[in-house]
Each structure stands twice: as C-alpha cells, then as structure tokens.
Amino acid sequence: MFSRACEYGIRATILIATHSIVGERVSLKDIARKTDSPLAFTGKVLQQLVKGGIVTSVQGVNGGFEIGRKQMEETRLSQIVAAIDGEQIFRACGLGLQECNAKKPCPLHDKFASIRNDLKTMLEGTSILDLSTGLKDGLTFLQR
Amino acid sequence: MFSRACEYGIRATILIATHSIVGERVSLKDIARKTDSPLAFTGKVLQQLVKGGIVTSVQGVNGGFEIGRKQMEETRLSQIVAAIDGEQIFRACGLGLQECNAKKPCPLHDKFASIRNDLKTMLEGTSILDLSTGLKDGLTFLQR
DNA sequence: CCAAAACAGGATAATTTTGTCCTGTTTAAA
DNA sequence: TTTAAACAGGACAAAATTATCCTGTTTTGG
Ligand code: FES
Ligand code: FES
Numbered sequence: 001m002f003s004r005a006c007e008y009g010i011r012a013t014i015l016i017a018t019h020s021i022v023g024e025r026v027s028l029k030d031i032a033r034k035t036d037s038p039l040a041f042t043g044k045v046l047q048q049l050v051k052g053g054i055v056t057s058v059q060g061v062n063g064g065f066e067i068g069r070k071q072m073e074e075t076r077l078s079q080i081v082a083a084i085d086g087e088q089i090f091r092a093c094g095l096g097l098q099e100c101n102a103k104k105p106c107p108l109h110d111k112f113a114s115i116r117n118d119l120k121t122m123l124e125g126t127s128i129l130d131l132s133t134g135l136k137d138g139l140t141f142l143q144r
Numbered sequence: 145m146f147s148r149a150c151e152y153g154i155r156a157t158i159l160i161a162t163h164s165i166v167g168e169r170v171s172l173k174d175i176a177r178k179t180d181s182p183l184a185f186t187g188k189v190l191q192q193l194v195k196g197g198i199v200t201s202v203q204g205v206n207g208g209f210e211i212g213r214k215q216m217e218e219t220r221l222s223q224i225v226a227a228i229d230g231e232q233i234f235r236a237c238g239l240g241l242q243e244c245n246a247k248k249p250c251p252l253h254d255k256f257a258s259i260r261n262d263l264k265t266m267l268e269g270t271s272i273l274d275l276s277t278g279l280k281d282g283l284t285f286l287q288r
Numbered sequence: 289c290c291a292a293a294a295c296a297g298g299a300t301a302a303t304t305t306t307g308t309c310c311t312g313t314t315t316a317a318a
Numbered sequence: 319t320t321t322a323a324a325c326a327g328g329a330c331a332a333a334a335t336t337a338t339c340c341t342g343t344t345t346t347g348g
C-alpha cells in the first residue's frame with residue numbers, strides 16, 4: 001500500500017508527536033530503535049519530512065526532532081503520505097492506465113475509485129495527534 | 145496499490161476474457177498491443193497466471209490464451225492479485241508492522257483495517273466476467 | 289575553547305522490481 | 319514434411335527502492 005519509506009516516516013512522526021506532547025525531543029537514534037526502523041534510511045526520510053514542514057529538527061547537543069502542538073493537530077496523515085510517496089496513490093488508476101478518467105474508465109474504475117476515495121477521506125480525516133494519543137496511553141504500538 | 149506486474153496481469157486477463165466470450169484466442173503479441181504493456185514482461189506474468197489456473201495457454205499455430213466461460217464467471221479479481229502480488233495486500237499492517245494484529249494494533253489499525261477489508265470484499269466480489277462485459281460493449285477501456 | 293551529541297547530505301551498495309533477449313518446444317497448416 | 323506461429327523458460331540487463339557509510343556542520347555543556 002504505502003512504500004517502506006512512507007511507513008517509516010509515519011511511524012517516526014507518530015513517535016515524535018508522543019514525545020512532543022510531553023515536551024521532549026527525540027533523536028534519530030531513539031526513533032530508529034523505538035520504531036524498529038533502519039537508522040540511516042529513516043534519517044533520509046526525516047529529512048524529507050523536515051523539508052515538507054511536517055516535523056522540525058534541531059541540531060546540536062540536546063537536539064532531535066519535534067512537532068508543535070498546533071502542527072500535530074492540523075497535519076493530516078495524507079500530507080505525510082503525499083510528502084513521501086506523492087499524490088499518485090490518491091489519483092492513480094487501479095489497473096495502471098496512464099490516468100484515471102471517469103470519461104474513459106478502465107473496467108475497475110467505479111469500484112476502485114470508490115475505495116481509493118474512502119482511503120483518501122480517511123487519511124485526510126486523521127491527524128498526527130489522533131494517532132499519537134493511543135500510543136501515549138499504551139493502547140497502540142509501533143513495533144511487532 | 146498493485147504492482148505493475150499485477151496491473152498487466154489483470155488487464156491481460158480481462159482482454160483474454162473478452163475474446164473468449166466470442167470464442168477467440170488471443171496471442172501475447174495482441175495482448176501486449178491492446179493493453180499497452182511490455183510484451184516479454186507480460187509473457188512472464190501470463191506464465192504465472194497459467195500456473196495459477198487463472199487462464200489457459202495453447203501452444204503452436206493458432207495458439208494463444210483463453211479462459212473458459214465458467215472460469216471467467218467464477219474467478220475473482222482477488223485471485224489474480226493473490227497469484228501475482230500474494231496475499232500480503234489483504235493482511236499487511238498499514239504502517240508496516242510485522243503483522244497486523246487487533247490485539248496489539250498500530251495507531252492506524254482500526255481505520256486502515258476497515259478500508260483494507262472493503263478492498264478485499266470488492267476484489268472478492270468482482271469476477272473476470274464482470275470486468276469484461278463493459279469492455280466488450282465499448283463502455284470501458286484498457287488503454288489511455 | 290573543546291569535546292561530544294546530533295542532524296544534513298553526498299556517495300555508494302544491496303536488493304527488488306521491471307524489462308529484454310534468446311533458445312527451445314509445440315502445433316497446425318501448406 | 320517443412321515451415322511458421324506461438325508459448326515456455328533461462329539468462330541477463332536496467333531501473334527503482336531500500337539501506338549503509340562517511341564527512342561536514344551545528345550546538346551545548348564542561
Ligand atoms: S480509470 Fe482505472 S481506476 Fe479510474
Ligand atoms: S496493526 Fe497496523 S493495520 Fe493492523
């Protein structure tokens with residue numbers, strides 16, 4: 001569904017948010033360990049998220065990654081996915097035709113577009129904060 | 145969503161069915177042309193579908209690919225996807241955790257599993273014949 | 289100032305996916 | 319019987335994705 005890079009990015013962002021909620025920064029080293037992701041590669045993904053304005057990085061001793069309260073309330077999962085995998089997942093034809101077009105639909109168009117739209121709606125309706133609260137309360141997990 | 149290989153396989157299968165409906169076989173060459181897919185690679189994908197019992201191949205002059213009436217009625221899109229991409233798409237965790245488990249869910253589990261299940265239901269409820277009739281009648285397309 | 293923590297980013301490598309090429313076998317028609 | 323159409327399958331190549339390594343810069347505390 002999502003690329004590995006995107007999965008790492010989402011997991012990292014959720015972890016960062018749970019720390020930011022309690023006023024802490026979290027280092028790449030900790031992110032990689034707590035989300036069971038490859039460190040250097042996750043670092044690259046985080047660079048994309050910083051450029052995309054999803055999270056903030058702070059260099060130097062006691063640096064790390066953080067995300068503001070407002071940001072975690074307003075940023076949608078769809079934005080993380082778009083920042084890493086692009087918009088294609090929201091627009092592409094299920095059978096790989098060069099464009100999805102209701103005027104010249106592929107045989108799966110109606111059924112596929114419906115589900116693709118549900119996915120889009122779900123991702124647009126889910127904030128980082130939504131995903132972080134369950135983790136903070138120990139109800140959800142980022143490993144196993 | 146689906147791999148390229150899977151997209152080619154689905155398009156090929158639908159095309160084969162529309163020809164089988166009118167009692168014709170279709171060659172790999174024609175499949176590649178009419179579905180705008182790379183010939184040799186599509187050939188590999190078709191080998192998988194033959195092994196998977198989705199379509200039948202006939203060698204020699206006047207050979208090609210075909211699919212029986214009963215097969216096209218009974219075979220579900222989910223089976224093509226499973227034959228090429230595997231069952232992972234129906235089971236995998238949206239955030240890439242090693243397994244999706246409601247007892248130890250990732251933060252996205254509830255929302256993701258719901259959509260993944262809708263996708264599964266859709267693919268299981270769609271037969272090759274369903275997809276082929278619109279194409280035969282010129283209402284749907286396999287290119288552009 | 290200096291050392292260490294921590295991110296940035298370029299280069300490179302490994303793996304997977306996608307795609308091509310070539311040779312062999314089967315089969316029907318001429 | 320010969321020929322050509324057509325699939326099967328192994329070997330190889332290209333491209334994309336995933337992953338690692340190394341060097342540089344920033345920053346803070348001692
Ligand atoms: S044209 Fe294929 S999903 Fe819309
Ligand atoms: S645990 Fe992640 S989708 Fe079920």
